[in-house]
Structure formats: C-alpha cells, structure tokens
Amino acid sequence: MTHCPYCALQCATLLSGADAPSATVRPDPVFPVNRGGLCQKGWTAPEVLRAPDRLRAPMVRGPDGELTPTDWDDALDLVADRLRELRARHGADAVGVFGSGGLTNEKAYALGKFARVALATSQIDYNGRFCMSSAAAAANAAFGLDRGLPFPVSDLGEADVVLLAGSNPAETMPPLMRHLERPQLIVIDPRATRTAERAALHLRPAPGTDLALALGLLHLAVTEGRLDEDYVKERTAGFEEAWQQAVGWWPEQVERITGVPASDQREAVRLLAEAPRAYVLTGRGAEQHSKGSDTAAAFVNLALALGLPGRIGSGYGTLTGQGNGQGGREHGQKADQLPGYRMITDPDARAHVAGVWGVDAEALPGPGRSAYELLDALGTAQGPRALLVFGSNPVVSAPRAAHVADRLSALDLLVVADFVPSETAALADVVLPVAQWAEEEGTMTNLEGRVLRRRPLLSPPPGVRTDLEVLRGLAVRLGQPAHRFPTAPREVFAELRRASAGGRADYSGISYDRLDAGEALHWPCPEGDGAHPGTPRLFLDRFAHPDGRARFAPVDHRPSAAVPDATFPLLATTGRLLAHYQSGAQTRRVPALLAAAPAPFVEVHPDTALRYGLADGEPAVVRSAHGSVEARVRLSRALRADTVFLPFHFPGPGAANLLTGSALDPRSRMPEFKVTAVAVTPSVAA
Numbered sequence: 001m002t003h004c005p006y007c008a009l010q011c012a013t014l015l016s017g018a019d020a021p022s023a024t025v026r027p028d029p030v031f032p033v034n035r036g037g038l039c040q041k042g043w044t045a046p047e048v049l050r051a052p053d054r055l056r057a058p059m060v061r062g063p064d065g066e067l068t069p070t071d072w073d074d075a076l077d078l079v080a081d082r083l084r085e086l087r088a089r090h091g092a093d094a095v096g097v098f099g100s101g102g103l104t105n106e107k108a109y110a111l112g113k114f115a116r117v118a119l120a121t122s123q124i125d126y127n128g129r130f131c132m133s134s135a136a137a138a139a140n141a142a143f144g145l146d147r148g149l150p151f152p153v154s155d156l157g158e159a160d161v162v163l164l165a166g167s168n169p170a171e172t173m174p175p176l177m178r179h180l181e182r183p184q185l186i187v188i189d190p191r192a193t194r195t196a197e198r199a200a201l202h203l204r205p206a207p208g209t210d211l212a213l214a215l216g217l218l219h220l221a222v223t224e225g226r227l228d229e230d231y232v233k234e235r236t237a238g239f240e241e242a243w244q245q246a247v248g249w250w251p252e253q254v255e256r257i258t259g260v261p262a263s264d265q266r267e268a269v270r271l272l273a274e275a276p277r278a279y280v281l282t283g284r285g286a287e288q289h290s291k292g293s294d295t296a297a298a299f300v301n302l303a304l305a306l307g308l309p310g311r312i313g314s315g316y317g318t319l320t321g322q323g324n325g326q327g328g329r330e331h332g333q334k335a336d337q338l339p340g341y342r343m344i345t346d347p348d349a350r351a352h353v354a355g356v357w358g359v360d361a362e363a364l365p366g367p368g369r370s371a372y373e374l375l376d377a378l379g380t381a382q383g384p385r386a387l388l389v390f391g392s393n394p395v396v397s398a399p400r401a402a403h404v405a406d407r408l409s410a411l412d413l414l415v416v417a418d419f420v421p422s423e424t425a426a427l428a429d430v431v432l433p434v435a436q437w438a439e440e441e442g443t444m445t446n447l448e449g450r451v452l453r454r455r456p457l458l459s460p461p462p463g464v465r466t467d468l469e470v471l472r473g474l475a476v477r478l479g480q481p482a483h484r485f486p487t488a489p490r491e492v493f494a495e496l497r498r499a500s501a502g503g504r505a506d507y508s509g510i511s512y513d514r515l516d517a518g519e520a521l522h523w524p525c526p527e528g529d530g531a532h533p534g535t536p537r538l539f540l541d542r543f544a545h546p547d548g549r550a551r552f553a554p555v556d557h558r559p560s561a562a563v564p565d566a567t568f569p570l571l572a573t574t575g576r577l578l579a580h581y582q583s584g585a586q587t588r589r590v591p592a593l594l595a596a597a598p599a600p601f602v603e604v605h606p607d608t609a610l611r612y613g614l615a616d617g618e619p620a621v622v623r624s625a626h627g628s629v630e631a632r633v634r635l636s637r638a639l640r641a642d643t644v645f646l647p648f649h650f651p652g653p654g655a656a657n658l659l660t661g662s663a664l665d666p667r668s669r670m671p672e673f674k675v676t677a678v679a680v681t682p683s684v685a686a
C-alpha cells in the first residue's frame with residue numbers, strides 16, 4: 001500500500017504490477033480518508049511512472065545551448081564547482097534553493113538542512129508559500145499552532161453543517177465529498193462550482209470581498225444573539241478588538257460590497273449557529289489574496305464567536321492543497337523556519353537544531369526571502385546568482401510568470417531536480433533526474449496531520465537517483481562529511497524526529513515501525529515513556545498559546561491590489577480543474593487527463609461575452625497590467641458577469657499566471673492569485 005502522488009488528501013492506493021509498464025492502482029478499501037475512492041488523477045497515476053519523456057540521465061546545457069545527457073559525476077562536479085565559485089565571488093546568499101510541498105518529509109527536511117549547512121544560505125523557500133501560507137499564518141496567530149485540519153477528516157461526516165469558504169473539493173479532491181454527504185453545505189465561492197451545486201446555500205461574493213463577507217457574518221452572529229458568550233469568555237481572548245472591526249459591517253453594507261444578499265448572510269449564520277455540530281473550512285479561494293491571512297483570520301473569528309474550535313464534532317480548518325503541503329511547512333524548507341515548525345529567529349530553536357545537525361548555531365543563517373520575493377530577486381545585484389529547484393515548476397505556478405521566467409533566465413546557474421522535463425527544467429543549465437512516488441521511500445503528512453508511509457514498490461529507471469542521493473552528492477563535493485547527509489529515508493526520518501522533538505510539530509514518537517504496524521499517528525506525537533497515541537484532535541482542552549486561549553484577530557476589509565477600471569474592467573480568478581494537478585507537469589503527461597482537459601480556456605458569462613464580442617469556442621486574448629493570455633472562450637452561467645475564470649495548469653501563451661501580479665500579503669507573503677483586473681477581447685485571428 002502507498003498513497004497517491006498528488007493532493008493533500010493522500011488517498012491510499014494498492015499498486016499492482018512488477019514494473020512501470022505494467023503498474024496499475026486501485027483504492028485501498030479500508031483507509032478512512034478516501035474510503036475506497038480515488039479521483040481520475042489517482043486512478044491514472046501510474047501513467048506518470050511510464051511517461052515517455054521521463055528523465056533518465058543528468059543533462060547539462062552545452063555551448064550550443066542544448067541540454068545534453070552526461071553522467072552523474074560530471075553533472076554534480078559541475079554544479080558543485082559553479083556553486084563554490086559563485087559563493088566565493090558573491091557570498092553564501094548568492095545561492096538560492098526552491099523546494100516543494102510535494103516533497104516527502106525526509107526530502108523537505110534534508111533540503112532545509114542542505115541549504116542552511118552545506119550552502120550556508122538564508123535564501124530558501126518553497127512553492128507551499130503559494131498554497132498554505134495565509135491559512136497557516138491565521139491559524140498560528142489564533143490557536144498558537146497550525147495544522148490544516150486539527151481533527152480527522154472523518155469527523156466532517158458527523159457534522160450537521162459545513163461552511164466551505166473558497167474551496168471546491170468536488171473537483172480538487174473528490175473523495176472528500178464522501179465525508180460531506182450528511183452535513184448541509186454552505187459554499188462561499190464566486191463560481192457555481194460542482195461543490196456549490198451540492199450546497200444548501202451558495203453565497204457568491206465578488207472576487208476579493210470574502211473578508212468583508214466574513215466580517216458581516218461575525219456582525220450578524222453578534223447582533224442576532226448567536227455569540228457563544230461562555231465559550232468566548234472561557235476559551236478566547238481579544239473578542240472586543242475584533243468586534244470593533246466588525247461592528248460597522250451591517251448586512252446591507254456587506255451586500256453592497258460583496259453582492260451577497262443580506263437574507264443569505266442571515267441564513268448562513270442561522271444554519272451555522274443552530275447546528276449542533278458545525279465546521280468552518282477555508283480554501284485557496286479565500287486565502288490566495290494580498291489580504292489572505294486577514295481573510296482566513298476573519299473566518300476563524302466567526303468560528304470562535306460561534307464556539308466551534310476545540311470542540312468534538314465542530315471546528316475550524318483549512319483544506320491543504322499539495323500532497324505534502326502540511327509536512328512541507330514543518331521541516332525547515334520555509335524561509336523563516338527550522339524543523340519542528342520552529343522559528344529560525346528563536347535562539348533556543350537554533351541551538352536545538354544546530355545540536356542535532358552537529359554544527360555551530362551561530363553559523364546558521366537567518367531568515368531569507370519568501371518564495372515570490374526570492375524569484376523576483378534572482379539574477380539581480382542583491383539577489384541569488386544560482387538557484388536549485390526541487391520538485392517545483394515556478395515558470396507555470398508562480399505569479400507574474402513571464403517576469404519569473406526572465407529572472408530564472410538571468411541566473412548564472414539554474415539546476416532543476418525533477419522526474420519529467422518541466423517548463424522550469426527547460427530553462428535549466430543542469431537537470432537532475434530523480435525518483436518519484438512509487439519508486440521512493442519516505443513519509444508524507446496529509447491535511448489532517450496524519451503521517452503516512454510512502455513505499456518503494458517499483459525500482460526507478462536506471463540512471464535515476466533519489467533527491468537524498470543528489471543532496472549528499474552535492475554536500476560532499478561542497479566539503480561536508482558524508483555522514484551528515486544520509487541517503488536512507490529511515491535514517492533521515494530518525495534525525496527529523498530528534499530535530500522536531502519539543503517543537504510545535506513534534507514527530508519524535510513516530511517511527512517507520514509504528515506506521516508499518518498500521519498505527520494512525522497524527523502529530524504532535526512526542527516520544528515518552530510509553531508509545532504516545534498521536535493527537536487526532538487538537539485543542540480539546542486548551543489552545544496552544546501559553547494561556548491556553550484562542551485569539552480573535554482585529555482585522556478589517558480592504559480592497560484588493562487590482563481594482564477594475566476602464567482599461568481592465570473585469571476580474572479574473574484562477575483555479576483548478578478535476579483532471580489536473582498544480583502546474584500540470586505530471587497530469588498533462590497522462591493521456592486520459594489530457595484528453596479530459598487538453599487546453600487552456602477562459603470561462604465567461606454569456607452576458608459578458610455579448611458585451612465584449614466573445615463567442616463560445618473562439619480564441620480570445622485576456623490582458624492584465626502584467627501580461628496577456630491566449631485562450632478559447634467557454635461560456636458559462638456558473639460565473640458572475642463581472643468575473644472570468646482561467647485554470648492555471650497550462651504553460652505557454654495560455655498560462656494563467658502570465659496575468660497575475662506581484663502584490664503580496666504582508667504577513668504570509670501570499671501572492672494575489674485570485675483577483676486580477678483584466679480585459680477580454682476576441683483574438684485578432686478569430
């Protein structure tokens with residue numbers, strides 16, 4: 001048994017077949033998260049193992065500008081020589097590292113250690129910054145700890161009402177819907193998604209106004225006598241300050257800004273407040289904004305006002321996106337963090353981790369740039385001159401994609417470790433072929449904080465190495481002792497456990513043996529006298545702040561960075577399709593998935609199409625202040641007339657992130673993916 005290579009649900013799969021050409025999967029019927037279900041991506045995952053263009057040898061760009069196969073020693077020698085040279089000339093921060101929420105816990109941990117110890121650079125961050133950072137910032141501030149779902153997924157199935165703010169699991173993680181059959185759903189989404197079709201109540205705010213809506217719902221909870229006063233008094237702090245921000249958000253004002261009728265706002269609060277068991281869940285639709293952390297915090301405020309978090313059968317959570325989006329943010333590949341979800345600026349944390357690593361705490365670098373800021377600085381006088389990318393495809397997934405491609409091209413050295421030739425690998429000076437899901441061993445941590453075993457069921461193709469082997473190969477060439485960078489995942493996990501001990505995400509009591517014995521272990525799981533059972537439900541007695549109380553956040557609405565005007569009169573929002581995952585580098589290589597969603601499109605309301613001369617199926621150009629996209633028009637009444645939608649899985653002239661801008665959330669550094677002012681016109685060729 002192993003787990004699907006894609007999203008954070010981490011559905012359990014049983015793989016059959018002795019090799020990649022014959023491999024097939026079927027769902028594990030007993031794993032409680034997917035309960036025998038898989039989406040089309042999961043069913044077809046073996047296709048990525050046999051992708052015809054699978055990388056099988058290291059490649060180095062030659063004088064003719066072409067990537068040419070070479071052997072591992074030559075490739076790693078070249079990379080190490082260039083890194084040494086750049087560091088000698090420009091300092092340690094001349095080398096940057098870009099990781100991924102798709103890496104196993106072991107790889108994420110080893111990558112952070114490699115950056116801080118072997119490279120001594122502060123310049124490391126990862127693509128999870130584009131995914132989970134806003135909800136993580138809000139949860140850390142509110143509860144003192146961020147775990148996507150602080151309860152098992154299966155608890156949702158016992159609920160009476162679930163509010164989903166900016167999440168579309170019917171398309172992004174369909175097996176989750178098995179847990180949402182009983183509860184009434186309140187869906188907040190500008191689009192009438194497949195999830196919204198199943199909702200008892202669908203609120204359709206204008207893109208970028210979720211924060212105003214959340215403030216309005218808190219206002220109604222208080223003014224209509226729904227506040228759980230005992231809970232607020234006994235288990236929280238800061239209500240008055242938060243209420244002062246929400247007090248002016250009368251339903252009529254909220255309706256004017258969001259477009260959500262006051263009657264629907266009242267009904268949402270009534271449903272939530274009268275439900276014996278209720279959950280508030282946020283997703284990327286609410287979080288991927290330049291005010292994403294405040295928006296997530298406003299939904300946390302609502303949940304706290306209703307007394308939901310920290311009660312069995314109720315709560316607040318966020319639906320993590322990437323496969324290891326949870327573990328990926330705990331083990332030290334974030335710009336500001338060390339393993340165990342520790343802050344890199346905390347002297348005690350530095351001393352603990354340095355002790356585990358056998359290095360001097362004083363020598364560890366400080367915090368670095370966040371993901372977009374790191375990409376933006378590449379090749380500039382102050383920024384890194386080299387970048388090592390592991391498991392990420394920022395040319396497609398980062399905002400302001402054309403600018404990011406320019407910055408990557410300006411580097412003295414770009415190294416990409418991946419298993420398929422992604423669009424980012426196509427720009428690289430050196431490409432290193434690595435093993436993928438069913439070929440590698442390790443652990444992943446799913447959206448409910450449950451640690452899962454990834455098992456090597458097939459051998460990788462000859463010529464392919466694991467990321468851990470790549471990191472050791474480079475570290476040794478950079479003068480590190482080989483024992484400091486083990487390549488056996490079990491050994492790395494044993495070290496990760498020690499590094500995490502006593503931290504906010506404590507894995508010290510979890511072992512491969514316990515997981516292999518079938519134990520369901522959710523962190524925190526500290527090592528102690530007996531075997532700790534893990535913590536499937538957090539906060540039942542106290543929240544993780546020193547006084548045990550959750551914190552309301554005094555947040556207020558503000559406009560998005562991009563406001564429609566005469567030049568760009570529409571709002572573009574981006575999102576996912578059922579058939580594809582992230583930048584599409586994997587799923588676009590699966591014939592059935594490509595057939596299901598072969599090309600980019602722009603979804604437009606028929607009234608909008610009429611107004612701007614657009615026709616269904618015809619090519620159009622979508623323009624923003626940052627770039628333009630070519631895509632065919634798809635008419636849909638699922639949209640508001642002021643909004644257009646583009647999927648972000650496609651590269652080239654149809655890449656949705658050619659449109660998105662560089663506005664960042666001040667706390668989480670999340671880019672503004674969900675709101676861009678655009679114009680849509682028929683293509684000249686049409």
Ligand code: SF4
Binds near residue numbers: 004172
């Ligand atoms: Fe499950 Fe997500 Fe994989 Fe689909 S993509 S099978 S929902 S883990």
